Amino acid sequence: MSDHDRPAAAAGAPAGRSRGAGHSRELLLSAALELFAERGFDHTTTREIGERAGVDAALIARYFGGKTQLYLAALEAESGEGAPAGLLDEDRLRALLGRSTRRGPGPVVRAALVAHTDPALQDAAHTQLYERLVDPTRRRFAEEGVPDPELRAELAVAALAGILLARHTGALGTLAAAEPERLFGLVGELLAAVHPAPAAPDGPAA
Template sequence: MTPQQRSGRGRGRPRTAETGSDNRESILGAARELFSDRGFERSTMREIGRRAGVDPALIHHYFGTKDALLVAALRPEIDVVEMFAGITADTESPGTEFLRRILGFWESNPQQRTRAIALLRVAVTHAEVAGGLREFFLGVARTALADVMAADHREERIGLMISQIAGLVMARYVLDVPAVAGATPEELAQRVGPNIDRYLTGDMTVDSWHS
């Protein structure tokens, strides 16, 4: 009987996989440190595995690719249901309240904001990272505003909202556009929120946007 047979472990299975969530969290922590210290391109799976104390094969076992690992490591940790609780169809300007809470979260959680900015920067040139970030934003919008959004053209409405929010975050925190970076979160919420309201419930026919 071979050592692999005695241990019940197949040849292709990482030898540390049985330790479960502890290894996964160690990998995520090591990835965050290396991505922060060296940047995405200069960080290797081997180095991440060495810092986490695991076989690099285990990283592929849990996450598949380095792009997917980046998304898992840097995606902001948000309890969407709790964060947007109370936003309903009866809320005066739900778009304004939605933005108020998003901007409040970024401003009061600099570590989470840094993660999101890092993802935005890499997503520009990495399709898999862009896809993971896109699904994150879409999931937030669908969960937070599902009860507020009109029933028609829902995907178009969500897409327009995401373009507005992602552009606002990019302008404020990455491009440092003066008028956006220098405004208070409340000012931005009040100015941009009505656009979100229109995406949520407005007439989506093309002619209506020229009125």
């Protein structure tokens, strides 16, 4: 095995082992994000996560406590930092479509369509769903005086989640084969249906 191929954990010094442990943890988290996006929580096994990560699956228990805790960590990692923009923001929508095209709908998007039997998972997924997708969209609607802002925000999220999951599964062939840029334009038009244009100001009196 070349030095380039040698795992980071093979370094002999304690500091090297620490870096190797951190690297293994990141590999497991990255693999879990990919597999949870591709298959969902119930259809992903710890063995598959370990195989995708290239490390011993037993390390999931050591670093995270188990599959459930790893899923919760994946939710946090997917959510990132900072306040996200709503779905009507073009950059935000493009990023969500691009990420889903590359690796499938993430755990937060799946939470809009798939309920967990584990209450802890369901609560965490529900919280992230609202914080990352529903609430930012609702706030924009409310700021613009759009009626029923929460209902409209939930409709927008449900529509996008359904589109992303159907595209990922291939259940709708033309949708699955659509070019991302073409899809971006059409999804934008669809989401605009729940976002009425502001009323035009009255013109000058005749």
